[in-house]
Amino acid sequence: MPSTGKDPNLLVGLDTSDDAGVYKLTDDIALIQTLDFFTPVVDNPYDFGRIAAANALSDVYAMGGKPLTAMNLVGFPTETLGLEILAEILRGGAEKVCEAGAVLLGGHSVEDKEPKYGLSVTGIIHPDRVLTNAAAKPGDVLVLTKPLGIGIITTALKAGMASEEAEREATAVMSALNKDAAEIMQEVGAHACTDVTGFGLxxxxxxxxxxxSVNVRIFAAEVPVLAPAREYVRYGLIPAGTRRNLKYVAQFTRFDDNLEEEERIILADTITSGGLLISLPEEKAARYMELSREKGLNAAIIGEVIPGKGNLEVYKES
Incomplete structure (x- = not known):
């Protein structure tokens, strides 16, 4: 398990750019700590609150833990937007915290020209059950628990070009907790996990x-994608962050020559409140998929882990 600094109780710190920090309190309890906040990605303030809360809670789930408490982080232009809008944002966030089984303790707000909202979240986990992004093993398969395309759709929304159906579909994906996906992953015995957010899949x-210290092989045809995103990317509705993601990963990635540019963009799309990317033994994948279907999750086996030195291979098909 990765460790940072001199404190032996710091189980996960800055070493591997993981989703949250983990600190051991006792032989049976470790704290998971994380925070996240951002500007609105949808127009409806209530939905924005739900999405931002689900996104912040996701880091705890990515470590395999259970959210315990949360605190609001708010930036808001009180002089230009009514407090009823802030109330709706906070209502959406509070409902999502409650759904996660956590307790909202309070929070802090500042005056800001642009609305911002998120949570500081504390979770708990047994020290021996912490999942990190640093324990994937050759022979593992990779499972993705939510579809891609969120960044492209929200960019279309900002441009006034997204359909109401696309907005509803994207909102449903972003506001869904990764709670069930995380519980199943602990039940079947995953090796590693991370959640898919701003840096894309x-x-x-x-x-x-x-x-x-492995290579990851992804099969684009197996990756679930929200259908409107494929249409919008052809219109050029591509977030700047998505283009930056693709430019960065390209230096470490071997792309199949048959993979179209549109497919590469979707795979690199910057995501808000995406799913979990889980590395688990091949013999446990069928059970994970079975339990996922029972919970109504749109999970898919999208790739595999192979020996290597930290690079990606992306093929059109397996």
Whole structure:
């Protein structure tokens, strides 16, 4: 298990760009700590609150833990936007914290020209059950628990070009907790995990590969994608962050010559509140998929872990 600094109780720190910090309190309890906040990705303030809260809670789930407490982080322009809008944001966040089984303790707000919202979250886990991005093993398969395309759809939304159906679909994906996905992964015995957010699937897969000193092979045809995203990317509705992601990962990635540019962009798409990318033994993958279907999750086996030195291989098909 990775360790940073001189304190032996610091189980996960800065070493491997993991999703949260983990600090051992006793032989049976470790704290998971994380925070995240951002500007609105949808127009509805209530939905924005739900999405931002689900996104912050996801880091605890990515470590295999259970959220315990949360605190609001708020930046808000009180002089230009009504407090009823802030109330709706906070209502959405509070409901999502409650759904996670955690307790909202309070928080802090500052005056800001642009609305920002998120959570500081503390979770708990047994020290021996912490999942990191640094323990993927050759022979593992990779499971992704939510579809891609969020960044492209929200960019279309900002441009006034997204359909209401696309907005509803993207909102449903972003506001869904990774709670069930994390519980199943602990039940079947995964080796490693990270959640897919701003760096896109390829960026977070690359972090997992480097932290675990392996190569990751992804099969684009197996990756679930929200259908409107494929349409919008052809219109050029591509986030600047997605282009930066693709440019960065390209230096560490071998792309199949048959892979179209549009497919590469989707795989690198910057995501808000995405799914978990889970590395687990091949013999446990069928059980994970079975339990996922029972919970109604849109999980898919999208790749495999092979020997290597921290690089990616992306093929069109397996």
């Amino acid at each position: 390829l960026g977070h897969a690359l972090e997992l590969a480097k932290a675990s």
